[in-house]
Amino acid sequence: MDPKENSAQIVFSRPGHKVIAFTDLVAGEGVQSNQFLIVSGQDSILLDPGGDLTYIPLTMAMSRYLPGKSLGMIFASHQDPDIISALGRWMMNTPATVVTSRLWSRFLPHLVSQYVGKQVGKISQRMISVPDHGGRLPFGEGELLVLPAHFMHSVGNLQIYDPQSKTLFSGDLGASMVEAPPGQTMDFADMKSHMQGFHRRYIGSRRILELWVNMVQVLDIETIMPQHGPAIRGADNIQAFFDWLRQEPCGIDLMGQEHYQVPQEKLSVPTTQA
Numbered sequence: 001m002d003p004k005e006n007s008a009q010i011v012f013s014r015p016g017h018k019v020i021a022f023t024d025l026v027a028g029e030g031v032q033s034n035q036f037l038i039v040s041g042q043d044s045i046l047l048d049p050g051g052d053l054t055y056i057p058l059t060m061a062m063s064r065y066l067p068g069k070s071l072g073m074i075f076a077s078h079q080d081p082d083i084i085s086a087l088g089r090w091m092m093n094t095p096a097t098v099v100t101s102r103l104w105s106r107f108l109p110h111l112v113s114q115y116v117g118k119q120v121g122k123i124s125q126r127m128i129s130v131p132d133h134g135g136r137l138p139f140g141e142g143e144l145l146v147l148p149a150h151f152m153h154s155v156g157n158l159q160i161y162d163p164q165s166k167t168l169f170s171g172d173l174g175a176s177m178v179e180a181p182p183g184q185t186m187d188f189a190d191m192k193s194h195m196q197g198f199h200r201r202y203i204g205s206r207r208i209l210e211l212w213v214n215m216v217q218v219l220d221i222e223t224i225m226p227q228h229g230p231a232i233r234g235a236d237n238i239q240a241f242f243d244w245l246r247q248e249p250c251g252i253d254l255m256g257q258e259h260y261q262v263p264q265e266k267l268s269v270p271t272t273q274a
């Protein structure tokens with residue numbers, strides 16, 4: 001059996017509303033990443049589908065839940081290669097509208113140039129350019145919240161909160177390289193050390209984390225699904241995650257003059273293969 005046949009996991013299901021996680025589609029040298037599909041009534045949204053490494057396996061894996069031709073929306077939390085670099089293929093082969101920050105909606109067309117004039121149509125007419133303060137996206141019988149998460153790590157960063165499944169899709173926030181199936185619950189205490197290095201370098205600052213925690217603490221969250229690594233589940237683990245974020249120095253907090261010196265070290269250049 002093709003191992004990809006096992007890669008989809010339904011992580012939330014109630015009549016008319018499903019959340020499906022794809023966690024093992026990246027092969028080769030790419031960093032592990034998760035993709036999520038939410039289907040609600042006639043509506044569907046694919047979160048952070050990634051690039052060429054995931055395009056074909058993801059198309060195959062999700063076809064059991066939704067034919068590509070009926071994909072309604074694609075959400076790009078930010079502009080990274082593991083988030084949206086296969087945008088051209090998605091726009092050409094599905095009718096989906098792309099939801100992304102207003103900071104990136106004018107840059108993403110750089111990924112689509114070779115497809116313009118074919119089935120894609122005018123790119124700006126297939127984009128929802130989200131303002132900095134986010135918004136409420138009509139979806140199924142209800143809505144999805146598009147939350148501001150700027151500088152976590154991208155300057156124009158958004159997250160999705162699904163009130164039906166009580167899931168916050170946190171993008172790179174909460175990312176870790178722990179090997180665990182998405183259905184498994186881990187103690188946050190065991191995950192923290194695997195998150196620290198990434199957060200210290202990739203997240204803008206502790207102040208941003210504090211502002212973000214203040215915002216999301218009013219939401220009813222049962223699960224936090226990052227784009228890399230396992231989910232953070234349950235009230236105690238989520239509170240421990242928030243407490244850790246509030247006090248964790250990150251990004252520019254940790255930068256000093258020593259990080260801004262004219263370099264002396266020679267970079268090694270691979271020798272060209274004949």
Ligand SMILES: [Fe+2]
Nearest residue numbers: 078080153172
């Ligand atoms: Fe990223």
Ligand SMILES: [Fe+2]
Nearest residue numbers: 080082172227
């Ligand atoms: Fe990422």
